Amino acid sequence: MTDHGLNGPEKTFGNKYMTPQDASKITREICSRAPVIPVLVVREATAARPLAEALIAGGLPALEVTLRTPAALDTIRAMADVPGGIVGAGTLITPADVRAAKAAGAQFGVSPGATDALIQACEAENLPLLAGSATATEAMRLLERGYDVQKFFPAGAAGGAPALKAIGAPLPQIAFCPTGGVSAANAGDYLSLPNVLCVGGSWVAPAALLAKGAWDEIESLARAAATTESAA
Numbered sequence: 001m002t003d004h005g006l007n008g009p010e011k012t013f014g015n016k017y018m019t020p021q022d023a024s025k026i027t028r029e030i031c032s033r034a035p036v037i038p039v040l041v042v043r044e045a046t047a048a049r050p051l052a053e054a055l056i057a058g059g060l061p062a063l064e065v066t067l068r069t070p071a072a073l074d075t076i077r078a079m080a081d082v083p084g085g086i087v088g089a090g091t092l093i094t095p096a097d098v099r100a101a102k103a104a105g106a107q108f109g110v111s112p113g114a115t116d117a118l119i120q121a122c123e124a125e126n127l128p129l130l131a132g133s134a135t136a137t138e139a140m141r142l143l144e145r146g147y148d149v150q151k152f153f154p155a156g157a158a159g160g161a162p163a164l165k166a167i168g169a170p171l172p173q174i175a176f177c178p179t180g181g182v183s184a185a186n187a188g189d190y191l192s193l194p195n196v197l198c199v200g201g202s203w204v205a206p207a208a209l210l211a212k213g214a215w216d217e218i219e220s221l222a223r224a225a226a227t228t229e230s231a232a
Contacts, residue, residue: 017123017124017126018122018123018125018126018127018128019123019146020119020123020145020146020147021146022128023122023123023128023129023147023149024146024147024148024149026108026128027108027128027129027130027149028149028175028197030062030086030088030108030128030130031062031130031149031175031177031197031198032197032198033061033062033086033198034059034060034061034062034198034225034226035187035191035198035199035225035226035227035228035229036060036187036198036199036200036201036204036225036226036228037060037062037063037064037088037177037179037198037199037200037201038055038060038063038064038200038201038202038204038205038222038225039064039066039090039179039200039201039202040063040064040065040066040075040090040202040205041066041068041069041202041207042065042069042071042072042075042210043069043071043210044071045071045074045075045077045078047075047210047213048071048074048075048076048077048078048079049078049079049081049082050213050215051079051205051210051215051218052078052079052082052085052087053082053215054215054216054218054219054222055085055204055205055218055219055222056082056083056084056085057219057222058204058218058219058220058221058222058223058225058226059222059223059225059226059227060204060222060225060226061084061085061086062085062086062088062108062198063079063085063086063087063088064088064089064090064110064200065079065087065088065089065090065106066089066090066091067089067090067091067092067093067097067100067101068091072089073100073101073104074104076089076101076104076105076106077104077105079105080104080105080106080107081105086107086108087105087106087107088106088107088108088109088110088130089101089104089106089108089109089110090109090110090111091110091111091112092109092110092111092118092122092129093111093112093118094117094118094121095117095118095120095121098118098121098122098125098127099121099125101127102125102126102127106127107128108127108128108129108130109122109127109128109129109130110129110130110132110151110179110200111129111130111131111132111151112132112151112153112154113131113132113133113134113138113153114129114131114132114133114138114141114142114147118131119131119145129147130149130150130151130177131147131150131151132150132151132152132153132179133150133151133152133153134152134153134154134158135158136167136170136171139167139171139174140171142174143171143173143174148173148174148175149174149175149176149177149197150174150175150176150177151176151177151178151179151200152164152167152176152177152178152179153178153179153180154179154180154181155178155179155180155181155182155190155199156180156181156182157180157181158180160181160186160189160190161178161186161189161190161192161193164176164178164190164193164195164196165193165195167195168193168194168195171195172194172195174195175195175196175197176195176196176197177196177197177198177199177200178190178196178199178200179199179200179201180200182199182200182201183201183203184201184203184224184225184228187199187201187225187228188228188229188230191228191229191230192230193230201225203221203225204218204221204222204225205218205221209221
């Protein structure tokens with residue numbers, strides 16, 4: 001397994017729980033690796049390694065594998081061994097999800113929202129969490145707990161870049177990774193905002209290309225995404 005300093009509690013935090021400040025420092029660093037984090041729905045674990053290799057070769061090292069398919073945990077296990085990558089588990093909903101993702105080798109977690117039970121499980125498992133918020137109140141509650149790096153979800157339905165810009169005015173200390181309704185066409189609008197570190201999107205690994213194992217085409221999409229610039 002590639003060691004990015006994020007792999008195990010024994011290496012980073014000893015026997016103590018990860019604090020929100022610890023988690024935010026790590027997720028900030030992960031989000032700063034590239035302008036796009038691929039959001040991956042993988043149905044066959046045999047695709048995991050070539051998919052990760054294509055995305056990493058294209059310049060996207062941080063990978064979010066959503067826990068939406070039976071193959072997700074095996075996919076995380078396989079991707080965790082690919083040099084140069086940082087694999088995370090998305091769609092974390094329950095403490096059981098957190099434990100399973102960590103055991104599979106996930107180096108960070110992503111959730112659509114945030115509950116006390118989920119946050120506590122991530123802290124106990126020393127899994128850095130990119131927790132979701134969609135409103136100023138939700139963002140403030142996470143900030144109050146110590147999380148100043150968050151996922152903005154569902155970005156498109158929640159008002160898109162204009163909404164995130166408005167939230168940033170009174171809450172400039174929070175940085176976001178908007179996900180949900182983000183595409184190659186509008187990613188630059190989000191990246192132009194000072195409170196956006198990166199965006200999450202599925203367009204770099206569409207289902208049709210995954211199904212036929214078009215790794216070269218996926219690598220080309222990753223290269224384009226890795227050079228995405230702000231619209232400003």
